[in-house]
Amino acid sequence: MTKIVLAIHRPTIVAISGSSNKTFIRDEIRKILEEKGKTVRANPKNFNTEIGLPLAILNIKSGYNSYRAWLPIIFQAFFAIFQKNFPEYLVLELGVSQKGDMKHLLSIVRPKISIISEINQRYVESFSGMDNLFLEYQYLARCTRKDSGALILNYDNARVRKLSKKTHARVEFFGKTNASGIFQIKRIEKEEKGQKFWLKHNNKIQEFFMPSFGEHNVYASVAGKVFENVI
Amino acid sequence: MFERTKDLRLSVIKQMELRASKFPDVISLAQGVPSFDTPSGIKRRVELALRNGVVSKYSLSPGLSELRELIEVKLAEDNMFYDFEKEIIVTAGSIEGITATLLAITNSGDEIIIPEPTYTSYREVIILCGCTPVFVGLNEEKDWSFELEKFEKAITPKTKAIFYCNPNNPTGTIYSKEQLLGLAELAKKHNLFLISDEVYKDFTFARKEKIFSLAEIPEIRKRVIRLFSFSKSYAMTGYRVGYLHSDESIVAEILKVHDCLVTCAPVISQYAAMGALEMAEKDVIFFNGEYLKRRDLVCARLDKLKHIFSYVKPESAYYVFPKIIKKDFDFGSLDAPESFSFRFAFWLLEKAQVAVVPGVAFGPSGEDHIRISFGRTEHDINRAFDRMEKIFK
Known part of the structure; x- marks a missing residue:
């Protein structure tokens, strides 16, 4: 059903994946697109796995563990084909907690732009080692569309960086590391009302301010700026 | 003895x-x-965590990163901006958070001002921490609101914090924004901490607007420690899970005490808390x-x-x-x-x-x-x- 809906409406799909910081990046991308006047649908909260993703795409709420609640949901799914005002962009968090999750999720959607934030020990228990977890993200890198698509990667994480070699799509990097060609976070300064950061790209340095705190929010913001540059 | x-x-x-x-x-x-x-969605989240075998080990002392991320997002929806990595601790109910906070910010002999009538256990925790509770009566004639001049009179060189429950237990009072801003001014003037226990903040009956919290004001984030518990809002009293947040300079100190007291909040309950934030709106x-x-x-x-x-x-x-x-x-x-x-x-x-x-x-x-x-x-x-x-x- 989800595949039929996607084939009919053909939205641009932006995938956000990684062990952490997905939600903050997803919200940043949604904000950027909305500011540009685009219509956007993003998956809410934990709707990022095998059941949650189709529901998010079809804009249907979960029935959780209530069979009674699921019956009308299944019914609604049929009518989702005829949804008016289907959004131009779907911004989807793709979460992996078991081996094969990414393959399953990518059998439903084919992202044009994928952003991968981190690959770390979180969720590694179910993968018997980091190499197996890496394979999930490798699959996303490989499946990101090569025609006008892009893979946006956190340069600071060695495993994420390595994914640039596993894709046919255009690759853009962001991070704090001093490397040529990347969107480089030069400095972060905490202030009373938020934080300032300086971003260097193509030998130009720009200053930004955000009301939220924490490095992860700066990374999310910078991922958004790379995304803006790509689209 | x-x-x-x-x-x-x-x-x-x-x-x-x-x-x-x-x-x-x-x-x-x-x-x-x-x-x-x-709620069943929360129970399902716990069952899933049990099945996946992720509840048997300690979490990081401040709590599961995924949960703290969710808390940061939830707080931002309410106009409160705190870094999940350094400024949020998942606690074993709010009473553990209160104990850790008081032990971290006070010295023996300090005075803590509490508007009363209020939650009975505050007095005991303050005494346990070697401090003295100083009661300031609320005004029943004015719907149990507080009078700032009474607070000012109660402040001495030994006063370390004003500790209040908003909405208040047992009176069900919601303190107004003006009253709370008045407290903030007092805290700035006398260099005090403000401890805000907001476990009932979700029960506002037919009132449309959200309850204002001093934790929304960035200028005083180094004075305000805000606590929340999942017990009341999500009918989870038995799970013993809550959280606190403040500026990283304070949270780093509270974390040391939290680690001494409980190592981390029960991990199974942390998964329940994730279920609450994800699914129980x-x-x-x-x-x-x-x-x-x-x-x-x-x-x-x-x-x-x-x-x-x-x-x-x-x-x-x-x-x-x-x-x-x-x-x-x-x-x-x-x-x-x-x-x-x-x-x-x-x-x-x-x-x-x-x-x-x-x-x-x-x-x-x-x-x-x-x-x-x-x-x-x-x-x-x-x-x-x-x-x-x-x-x-």
């Missing part, structure tokens, strides 16, 4: 519960426990609607007992704190403390087998009052009031 604990007392609420348990047909409106079961709305109905029911039943009680209609939480205006009861030879509210509560328990909490347990201004919890079902509330009407005829 027992220097640290000799002045502590077991919670009066629990004492009442214990006493009540000896009566076979008792209806307890004493303990602040929601009558609802934990609708349940909170439902509970809120039910508590509104029960609040109106309790008030309607109290209106029929105008010759016994007067009361301020609660705006939040699930308590009403009526004043006992009739004084000439024949309590007989009750084995009860001297306080009138104690004697009344014991007498009510014996006469009607209805358990309530004597108001003096919540501070000196609570004397002559009782706390009635409407966390119980409408059926229980009606039965309890039927019995009370019978004995007050």
Whole structure:
């Protein structure tokens, strides 16, 4: 059903994946697109796995563990084909907690732009080692569309960086590391009302301010700026 | 011997519960426990975590990163910006968060100001931490609001913090933004911390706007420590999970104490908390609607007992704190403390087998009052009031 809906409406799909910081990046991308006047649908909260993703795409709420609640949901799914005002962009968090999750999720959607934030020990228990977890993200890198698509990667994480070699799509990097060609976070300064950061790209340095705190929010913001540059 | 604990007392609420348990047909409106079961979405999240085998090990001391991320997002929705990595700690209920906070920010002999009547355990935790509670009475005539000049008068060189519950237990008062901003000014002037316990913040009945928190103001984030518990909002009292947040300079110190006390909040409960934030929004709305109905029911039943009680209609939480205006009861030879509210509560328990909490347990201004919890079902509330009407005829 989800595949039929996607084939009919053909939205641009932006995938956000990684062990952490997905939600903050997803919200940043949604904000950027909305500011540009685009219509956007993003998956809410934990709707990022095998059941949650189709529901998010079809804009249907979960029935959780209530069979009674699921019956009308299944019914609604049929009518989702005829949804008016289907959004131009779907911004989807793709979460992996078991081996094969990414393959399953990518059998439903084919992202044009994928952003991968981190690959770390979180969720590694179910993968018997980091190499197996890496394979999930490798699959996303490989499946990101090569025609006008892009893979946006956190340069600071060695495993994420390595994914640039596993894709046919255009690759853009962001991070704090001093490397040529990347969107480089030069400095972060905490202030009373938020934080300032300086971003260097193509030998130009720009200053930004955000009301939220924490490095992860700066990374999310910078991922958004790379995304803006790509689209 | 027992220097640290000799002045502590077991919670009066629990004492009442214990006493009540000896009566076979008792209806307890004493303990602040929601009558609802934990929402099914939360239970499903716990089952899933158990099945996936991720609950048997410690989490990081401040809590699971995924949960703290969700908390950061939730706080941002309420205009509070805190870094999940350095400024949020998942605690074993809010009482552990309060204990860790007080141990971190105070020195022995410091004074902590608490507006009262308020939650009974604050006094005990303050004493446990080697500090002195300084009570400042709320004004019942002005719907249990507080008067800033009274706070200012109570401040001494030893004062370290003002510690309040908003919405307040047992009065159900929501402090106004103006009042809270006044407190913030006082805190700045006298270099004090502000500890804001907001466990009832989701129960605002029919009120449209959200409850204002001083944690929304970035300029005072180095003074405000805000606490929340999942117990009341999500009917999870048994899970013992909550969180606190403040500026990283304070949280780093609280974290050391939290680590000493519990290592980390129970991991299975942290997964439940994730389920709450991810899936239980609708349940909170439902509970809120039910508590509104029960609040109106309790008030309607109290209106029929105008010759016994007067009361301020609660705006939040699930308590009403009526004043006992009739004084000439024949309590007989009750084995009860001297306080009138104690004697009344014991007498009510014996006469009607209805358990309530004597108001003096919540501070000196609570004397002559009782706390009635409407966390119980409408059926229980009606039965309890039927019995009370019978004995007050």
